[in-house]
Amino acid sequence: MIREITLGQYYPVDSVLHRMDPRTKLFGTLVFIVSLFLADSLVAYGVITLFLVSAVRLSRVPFRFMVKGLKAMLFLLLASVSFNLFLTPGTEIFRIGFLRMTWEGVRLAGFMALRLVYLVIGSSVMTLTTTPNQLTDGLEKGLGVLKKVGVPVHEVSMMMSIALRFIPILVEETDKIMKAQMARGADFEAGNLFQKARSMVPLLVPLFISAFRRAADLAMAMEARCYHGGEGRTKMKPLHYQRRDRIAYLAYLVYLGAVAGLRYVDVAWIPRVL
Numbered sequence: 001m002i003r004e005i006t007l008g009q010y011y012p013v014d015s016v017l018h019r020m021d022p023r024t025k026l027f028g029t030l031v032f033i034v035s036l037f038l039a040d041s042l043v044a045y046g047v048i049t050l051f052l053v054s055a056v057r058l059s060r061v062p063f064r065f066m067v068k069g070l071k072a073m074l075f076l077l078l079a080s081v082s083f084n085l086f087l088t089p090g091t092e093i094f095r096i097g098f099l100r101m102t103w104e105g106v107r108l109a110g111f112m113a114l115r116l117v118y119l120v121i122g123s124s125v126m127t128l129t130t131t132p133n134q135l136t137d138g139l140e141k142g143l144g145v146l147k148k149v150g151v152p153v154h155e156v157s158m159m160m161s162i163a164l165r166f167i168p169i170l171v172e173e174t175d176k177i178m179k180a181q182m183a184r185g186a187d188f189e190a191g192n193l194f195q196k197a198r199s200m201v202p203l204l205v206p207l208f209i210s211a212f213r214r215a216a217d218l219a220m221a222m223e224a225r226c227y228h229g230g231e232g233r234t235k236m237k238p239l240h241y242q243r244r245d246r247i248a249y250l251a252y253l254v255y256l257g258a259v260a261g262l263r264y265v266d267v268a269w270i271p272r273v274l
Contacts, residue, residue, distance in 0.1 A: 009168045010131050015060035016244060017129040022138025024245040028055075029126045031252045035259040036115045036122075044262040045114055051255050052118055052125075061128050066121050077116050084109040127164060136161040141239050162218070166211075173210050177203055 012018075017025065032051070039045050056063055070077075090104030130138070139157035147153050178188060181202065188199050 009128060011059075011061045011065065011128040013060050015058060015129065017055065017059040017125070019242075019244070020129075020248060021239055021241055021245045022130050022134040023142045023239065024241070024248050025126050025130055026135075026138050026142055028248060028252050029122060031256050032122045033119065035256055036118055038256075038260050038263060039111075040263060044259050045111070047255070047258050047262070048118060052122060055125050056121070059125055059129050061125070066124050066128070070117060070120055073116065073120060077113060080116060081109045081113050084112050132161045132165040135164065137235060137237075137239055166214070169214070170207065170211060174203060174207055177206050177210075 032048075035044075035048055035051075039048055056066065085105045086099045086101055088102055088105035088108050090102035093101045093103060093106070095101075127135075136157045139160060140154050143151070143153045143157070178186075182188065186199070186202070190199075
């Protein structure tokens with residue numbers, strides 16, 4: 001399951017989204033996340049699905065590669081759905097002991113599952129089409145206005161991009177440690193869920209040691225190259241908006257307006273969930 005994490009990876013391919021300005025993709029991801037929490041009907045989620053499918057198609061990243069990232073959050077998804085399914089008050093469907101399922105819980109659990117799945121896929125679209133350097137430049141440029149109030153935008157952007165870049169590295173390191181311990185007789189698959197979680201504890205010590213070692217090496221490399229923050233630094237590839245970026249911003253506003261408007265428009269003539 002650890003090997004299935006795709007968040008933070010970059011998928012090199014020539015596509016419209018890959019050539020788009022990173023600020024445009026960051027804003028689009030923010031709009032997409034906001035729209036997930038604005039949607040409250042099947043029609044709104046239909047619009048969101050259409051938007052997400054279009055983004056995946058434009059990225060030219062294989063859909064199977066994106067879906068792999070959902071396996072790592074399967075436990076979180078099941079826990080969230082279960083809590084909403086059995087702990088939401090409302091019209092009772094049936095009862096098992098002290099647990100009872102309600103129609104309101106079914107509706108809320110379904111929407112929550114869609115939100116989590118779409119959130120992972122939407123975030124993966126951004127990271128898979130944007131290199132860490134582009135992501136850093138986009139964050140720093142997009143949040144540049146915060147410099148006027150004393151926020152260290154460059155340092156924050158650098159830390160976020162390094163954190164995303166370290167995700168696939170740590171996943172690969174974890175996989176190597178697991179294989180080394182399995183070769184020495186360790187079993188990570190036997191037992192129930194709690195036993196499997198307990199068997200992962202011996203991985204933490206070598207993984208933390210490896211992470212601290214990599215962090216120290218990175219800090220030493222940055223100091224050796226006279227890194228002193230973002231003050232006075234220039235860009236090898238300055239960011240400039242193109243025509244496709246302006247079209248994308250317009251599409252974002254239309255999309256967000258459509259999802260938000262469906263909260264106040266009567267769509268009774270369209271079949272809804274429950």
